[in-house]
Amino acid sequence: MSKITSCCIIDDDEFFAFNIKKLMKDIKFCENVLWYADGQEAIDSLVGLLIENIPLPEVILLDLNMPNKDGWAFLKEFENIPKHQREKVKVYIVSSFVSPENLAKAKSFCCVESYLIKPLTEKALNNLM
Structure with a gap:
């Protein structure tokens, strides 16, 4: 049984989202997975959950490079x-691009737990639990 009730993937890469959802199901990572292809869609949906008094997902896997609203813009709005409505949420930046600038910028957001490198593995997901 998973310790995590819900997780949110914010990534425009459908192949990544499909594979990570399959891996999550295989290892029983969480009960529910939400997926959004851009930051604007994600922030709108998460605010909608709060309006309906539905708790936010405990884990957010966030890509940085997306259309409409990228990961950085999502983080600014999320903060x-x-x-008190987001304190139980752990945001993990998930990117295939690593730079000292991105790592430093990620640390400037209090809601960012860590910076993970794609592709995510079973071990990486288990470490999040």
Whole structure:
């Protein structure tokens, strides 16, 4: 049985999203998985959950490079959500591109737990649990 009730994948790469959802199912990572292809769609949906008094997902896997609203813009808006409504959420940046600038920028957001490198493995997901 999973310790995580819900997880959110924010990534425009459908292949990545499909594979990570399959891996999550195989290892019983969480009960529910939400997937959004861009940051705007994700932030709108998460705010909608809060309006309906539905808790936010405990884990967010966030890509940085996406159309409409990228991962950085998503983080800026996400941090505008009152802290008591997002305090149980752990955001993990998931990217295939690593740079000292991105790592430093990620650390500037209090909601970012860690920076993970694609592709994610079973071991990486198990470490999140």
